[in-house]
Amino acid sequence: MRSEGMTDSGPDDGPDRVIAGRYRLQHQLGRGGMGVVWEALDTSLDRKVAVKGLLYPGAASADAQAKWVSRARREAQAIARIGHQNVVAVHDVVEDGNQVWIVMELLNSRSLADLLREQQYLSAPHAARIGLQVLRGLAAVHEAGVLHRDVKPHNILFRPDGRALLMDFGIATFEGATQLTRSHEIIGTPQYLAPELLGHTPADPRPASTASDLWALGVTLYEMVEGRRPFDGATSFEVFIAVRESPVPPMKYAGPLAGLITALLQKDPDQRPDAAEADRMLQAVTEDAAAPDTPPVRPVGPDRPKPPEPVDPIDPVKPKRRNRWKIPAAVVCVALLAGVAWSSLLGLEGDSEAAGSSEEPPSREPSRTVYHCDRLRVGVKGDQPGLSVEVKGTHRGFEVDLAKEIARELGCKEDQVTFQTVTTDNRNGYLTTGKVDLVLATYSISEERERTDKVKFAGPYFEALKGLLVRKKRPYGDLSDLRRDSEAEVCTAEGSVYEEWLKEEGLGGQTVTRDGYDDCVRDLLDPGTDVYAVATDDVIVDGLARKYAAKTRALPSRGEPEHLGVAMDAAHQDLHEGVCAALKAIVGKSPGKTSRWAEIYNEHLQPITGQPAPREPELTSC
Template sequence: MHNQGTTGQSSGNGPDTVIAGRYRLLSQLGRGGMGVVWEALDTSLDRKVAVKGLLYPGAVTPVAQAQWVNRARREAQAIARIGHQNVVAVHDVIEDGNQVWIVMELLNSRSLADLLREQRQLSVPHAARIGLQVLRGLTAVHEAGVLHRDVKPHNILFRPDGRALLMDFGIATFEGAVQVTRSHEIIGTPQYLAPELLSRTVEHPHPATAASDLWALGVTLYEMVEGRRPFDGATSFEVLIAVRESPVPPMKYAGPLTALIEALLRKDPAARPDATEAERTLQAVTRDFAVLDTPAPPKPAGPVPHEPGPVTGHTGTPGRRRPWDRWKVPAAVLCTALLAGAAWFVWGQDGGDGMRAGDAPETGVVDDQGKAAGPPKFSDTHDVLRIGVKGDQPGLSVKSGETFKGFEVDMGRAVARILGFGDDQVEFVRVNSSNRSAYLRTDRVDLVLASYSISEEREKLEKVSFAGPYFEALKGLLVRKNRPYNDLSDLQNDSGAKVCTARESVYVPWIKKEGMAGQQVLLSGYEDCVKALLNPQSPVYAVATDDVIVAGLADKYADKTKALDSLGGDAEGYGVATDARKTDLHREVCEALEKITDTSGGASRWSEIYVEHLKPIMRQPTPGEPALTTC
C-alpha cells in the first residue's frame, strides 16, 4: 500500500484532481458523515475504482482533525485485513498530510436499501439468501478481529451477479486499534444499534461485540421480510427507548425466519445466537426453499392467499400488481404451504433474463378464455419508471432544482405514458456519459435518454440495447466569441487552442482523427468543458459536441460563445438505451417510439416536442421524424 500522496490538499478536490499522481477523480458517487466517495480512474492500470476521501465536518481543532484522520486510516486498515467475497475489497491506502484516501473496488450497483425502497419487502427465501451472504461476510470480519458496528441495508451492496457484500467500515473497531471515540458517544444508526450500545456511560461503557453486529443483522432481516424496521420513532430519543425497552413487534411474513429474528433481537447480548447457529438456521431455510427454485408450475385454482402488509402511502395505479405482492402472505399461510409442499411458492434470482431477484417467474398473461395474451408488460411489475437524463444540455435536458426539462425529458414522459406510467410514476435520475451504462446494468435506471449515440460497438461493450433513433445530430463546435474562428480549419491552425470534450464521448477519436490530439482536453462531462471555455484563464477555446448541444449552449451563453456551422459527416442517432437483458422492455420502448413518431393523424407527438424545445435554438429547418432503424 502507498503511504504518500502528492495533492497536498485536504478539501476542495474536484473532477480531474489526481491523487498520488495516479488516481484521477471523475465524478462524485456519494457523501456521508465520514467522507466523500468518488469514481476515479487508476491511470496506472487503466481501470475504474472508488476513492473515498475524508470529509471534515466544518472548522475543527487540530486534535479533532487528527481524530478524523485516524478514523479514516482505521477504516482502511480494517477492511484491508479482510479478504472475502462478501466484503468490499480495498486496493490501496494513501495518506497525505491531513488527508487519507482509500481506494476500493468500484461497485456500480444498488444497495439493499435501494431494493427495499423499490420492493418494500422481500420474500422469505430472498431475504434468507441475502442474510446468509451478509452473515458469512460478517463472520470473516469478526474472524479478522474486526467489528463492523454499522450493519444496515445502506451498507449492503449487490454485485451484478446478485451476491451481497458488506461495505463502509467507517466506524469499525479492531483489536489493537486506538479508540478514537469517547466512551459515552453513541456512534451509528440508532434504529440498527443494539440496546447495550445505547446504554453506554462513562461508568458502564458496554463496548461493541460480535453480538452487537448480529443484532443489527436481525434488524435488517426483520426489515427485509416485514417491510418496516422493528424499532422506530419520531425522534432519536423515541428510537432509543424503543430499542432498549420495547419487545419485538409481532411478525406476519417472516415464516421460518421468525424464531431466528426474535433470537437475534434479544436485549441481552449473551442470549443471542452466535454466527454459527444463525448460519445453520439460514442454510436450513434456503435448503427448504431450494426444491421450489424451479420454473413456475400451473397456478392453483382460486386466488393465492394474500393479506395486506404494513406498507402505507402507496400511490401506484389502483389494481396494479406490485412486485412484492407476490410474496406478502401471512406466516401461518406460508408455513402451511411449506408443510403441504405447495408448489406455487417459487422464487428466483436474476439469472440474466432481466427478472429482478425475488420476483416470481411468469409464463405470460392469460385472457378470460385461458388463452395466452402475451408476456406481462413492464408496468405490470413496476410502480415507478426511472429514466436517466443529463442535466447540463439546454434544449435537450437541464436540471433546475429538482426539476428536469427539455426535449429528451418530454420524450421520456411520452414513452412512459405509452408504457402505462402516469407522470407521478416517472422518476428522472441525472446521469453522465461515464456512468449511464452502469446505471442501466445495476437497475438504478430503467431507461436512458441522454444524447446516447447508437453504435453496435457500444451495444456490445456496454451491454445495452438501443431503441430509436429518436433524434439525429451532426457534429458541432462551440467556441469563444472573442476568438477569430469561423470554421474547423481556424481551430486546427491554432496549436495553442485546447479543444474539450466529454470523456468516453464519440468526439475523443474524432478530435484525434482531425489532427488535434495534442489539443484535446477530456473532462467528465460537457458542463465541465463549458466552465473551462468560459474561464478567461483557461486555454480551452472550443468544445466539441453534437450540433444540437452546441445550439443549446450557444443560446444559453450567447454573450460569450458562438456555434460554428455544422461540421458535416454522418449523423449520430440518439437512442433510448435499455439493459440488453431486458428484451421485453426494449420491444415496448420501440412500440412507444413508433406511436410518438406516427404522422398518420397529422402532426406527430415527436414534432410537437421538437417545436417546443429545439426549434427555437436550432439553425437548421425542422427535420422530419427519424426512421426507427434499431426497432
C-alpha cells in the first residue's frame, strides 16, 4: 500500500520551472495525496498559490497516459466548480506536457490534527460543529460527482474565523471510477479507509463511494471526541484487520454523537446514513443549547478510572481520581539520602498523603505506603532489532529488558507488567489516552515534544546517532548521492525526528513516511517501489543491515546523538520521580562491577554493534 499517494515529481520539476507559462514553482511544501505539492507564484496576478500534479508521469503507455490526462482534467475541473465555503478554493486547472496541475489557494492555517495534538479531544458539540461544516463541504464535493477518498484531521483546516475547510483532493476520483495505480495498490490512509475498500485486488478493485467518504468522517468524529482513533495497530496489516473485523470500540465521551458515529462506522456501506441524514443528526447536536461546550472532565494518566455510568452529557460528573502513582517528594528525598533501597519503599499500603506531613517530627520514619503496583503497561516497538522486536506476541530486546528492570525497581512483579506494541505515530496517543503507562520506544527527548505531546521524559537511557539503510545494489556512499538521485525516496516513520532532519539535509522532497519502520523496510526490500533508503537510529540500521544482509547495507552514522527517554503522561510528576530513581539504580554501579544497564546492553546490542557497552548515560532529564 502507498498511503502517501502515487505521484512523483517529474525529472524537470524543480524551483523556477514555470507551469503553463504562468505558475513559477518556488519550493516544495511536501508530499501528500498523489504527489509533490509546490508553493508557486502566479506571475499573472502576483500571488502565492499551491500547485499539485495529479498524474504519475511516464507510468503507462501513451494511450493510457492520454486517458488519464483526460480524466484528471475532467475531475480537476469538477472540483474547481464546487465553490463551497467549506472546501478549499481551486483557482485553475492547467495542462503542461503530459501532466495535469491543479492550482489551489495557498493556506497556512492550523489543521484539525494540530488542534487535536494540542487539546487531545473535543466536546461533543464542538466536534459536531466541525463535523457539520466538513460534511457540508463533502456533500458539495459529492454533488459535483467527485469522491474525496482521504478525509482525515490532517486534511481539515481552519480559517482565521474558525471555519472548517476540507482540502487535499490529490487522490480524489469520480464516483464509481476505478483508481488506476502502478500496481493496483490501496490508496488512502489506513486508519480512515472503509472496510469495503480493503478487499482491493486487480480482479476486484472495489471502487470508492460516497459511503466510504462518510466512513472516514465517522472515524474523524470518533477521534475528536474520544481522543484516539477507533481502529489502530502496529502495522498497516493490523489496522486493516481491525477495520474489517473489529467492532467499534465503546465510546465513553461521545454523548449525543455516539449514535451517529456508530451508524457511520457500520461495516456494510449500505447500512450507513447518507449525507442528508448525517446532517440532520449533527445539526441536532449543535442546536442543543443544554449540551456543554467543554469536554466532560476526563481523568488522565495510567489509573484512568471509568466515569460514573451512565454519564449525563448535560451535567458531566467529575470522577474522583485515585492516583496510584502518588510518591511524595519528601519520601523520595529521605529514602535516597538515607541510602534506603527504592524497591523496599514500594508495594506497601497506607496513607501516602500523611507521609509528607510537616506536623510530624523530622526524625519520623517515612511512610512505607508509597505505591501499590496492580499493573504496569509499557509501550514498546515491535520492529527494531536489538532494541525491541515482537515475535508471536512476545517482546524482547534492550528496551524491553530495561522496562522490566524499571518495573522491578517500582515494585512491580513480573506478572503485573504487560507490553503493548506502539508506533512512532501512535505512542503519544497511547500515553495520553491511558492505554499505556510508560513508553520505551526510541522516543527522542525534546522540550518541544514535552510541550506539544504533553508528555514528560526520564533519562536518557540511550544515545543514538542518525543512520541510513540503503539497497545494497545502489551506489550510495552518503546523503549527497541520495540528493543527486532525485527519483529515489527516503522512508521514515511518521512523526519521527527524521522528517525534519531529512528536510534539513535537502531531502524533504524525496521523503515519504509510513506508520512504522517495518513498512519502510518492506518497501525498501520491494524492487517495485521507489524507496531506496530508510532513515532511523544507527543501532536499528545496524540490526536491519545484519537481518537483511543480502539486500541492504548501512551507510556511516551521522549527526548529533538523539537522546532517547522513557516517556509518561506529563500529569504524573510522581511517576517521573519514581522512574528517575529506578534509572539511577539501573545505571549505577559498584567499583569493579558492571551496571545492570551495561549487562542489558551487552546481551542485546553488542552482537549488533560489535562493541561492548559504552559509558552509562547521564540522566539529564531526571
